[in-house]
Amino acid sequence: MRIEKNGKQWFKEVFDQNYTYILNYLFYLSGDTELSEDLVQDVFLQLWEKRDEVKQETLRPYLFTIARNSFLKNKRRQKYDMKFRSNYFERTENESPEFILEMKEFDKKLQGAISDLPEKSRVVFLMNRMDEMTYREIAENLGVGVKAVEKQMSRALAILRKKLEKNI
Structure with missing residues (x-):
């Protein structure tokens, strides 16, 4: 698929196919849901701005590279410490x-x-x-x-x- 300068349909398809992967990747790096959601928006904004330069064959690795660089930039700026949240175990009546x-x-x-x-x-x-x-x-x-x-x-x-x- 050729990337068109105003390829809104192409962008929507790329977004729909990659959003969850990029969001999860950013969460794994940061441990913060809100930060991940903010950064994933930046990733797709950068993709839109550079859509004419992106090659279809390297699109997904390109997105992961943007994501990683966005995270590192944010980490340097805010010296963010990763914290994981535990919400895996819920209390049930059968557990002591x-x-x-x-x-x-x-x-x-x-x-x-x-x-x-x-x-x-x-x-x-x-x-x-x-x-x-x-x-x-x-x-x-x-x-x-x-x-x-x-x-x-x-x-x-x-x-x-x-x-x-x-x-x-």
């Missing part, structure tokens, strides 16, 4: 208070361990485990090779295993 407490403590340790991962490993891990993306899909989205994704995933799992074994 002790179980709920243990699960919340484990979730807190897991979120801390994930946030301590090196950035590349953290992003690959979350894209695979949260978005259920294959290594090939992650590689295409990030513009890297499948072997690089495998290496980062292996690193993430080893670090998490080591950190969580200490706490269990």
Whole structure:
């Protein structure tokens, strides 16, 4: 598909196909829903402004590059510390208070361990485990090779295993 200067239909299709991926990627980097939503708007604004320069073949990696650069720019400007929010475990009538407490403590340790991962490993891990993306899909989205994704995933799992074994 050729990108037209006023290609509103093209832009809508690109937006619809990529918005969730870019939003999740930014959330994985920042840990902040509102910041991710603000940055994803910036990403698509930049795409619109540079639509004549973008090649269709490299569109998705280009979007991820814009997203990463927007996040880093924001991080430098505000010295933003990532905080994950735990909202995975809800109280039910069948769970004991002790179980709920243990699960919340484990979730807190897991979120801390994930946030301590090196950035590349953290992003690959979350894209695979949260978005259920294959290594090939992650590689295409990030513009890297499948072997690089495998290496980062292996690193993430080893670090998490080591950190969580200490706490269990």
